[in-house]
Amino acid sequence: MVKFLFQITAELENLTDLQPQDGCDDPNFSYLFKLxxxxxxxxxxxxxxxxxxxxxxxxxxxxxxxxxxxxKFCERDGMIMMHPGRGKPLTQETSEARQFAPLMMFECRGYEPVDYVFGGGWKAKSLSGxxxxxxxxxxxxxVEYDEKGEYPVMISNLQAAFVVSS
Structure with missing residues (x-):
């Protein structure tokens, strides 16, 4: 089996800690990707x-x-097992360094995850809290406005990657 570490990056403006709604190990968060x-x-x-x-x-x-x-083409069975505990939120520092933040480990047999699709269910915190x-x-x-900090907040240039890991 091959392990793939799923990672994200984005440009965060006045935001930090981008992650699934209930944290990186959120049991209800759905990962959508092609296989x-x-x-x-x-x-x-x-x-x-x-x-x-x-x-x-x-x-x-x-x-x-x-x-x-x-x-559907060759009728071979494949499977995916998720391994929580490796995820970290995407911080503003990581974003500014143009680095990726790990979210989830996928152990795959017969399939390789490709083309992640971003959807709903994320959270982030502004620099004002x-x-x-x-x-x-x-x-x-x-794109939103932070009333407390009195400045705009934005997430843009989203990218995702599946990196072979050990």
């Missing part, structure tokens, strides 16, 4: 949804996975 079959190389046409709170029993042996899916919750990033950006 590439390791056998035939076909990329799924629709996004696959994976979350920590959804598990299915392994077809052989004991244990569970967060996703078991059959490739105002919390912005249930942020929807599906438009590729977030």
């Amino acid at each position: 590439k079959c390791e056998r035939c190389g076909e990329v799924s046409q629709r996004e696959t949804c994976v979350s920590l709170n959804e598990t299915v029993p392994l077809p052989v042996g004991k244990g569970t996975a967060n996703l078991i899916q059959k490739c 105002t919390n912005f919750e249930n942020i929807d990033l599906s438009a590729g950006e977030f």
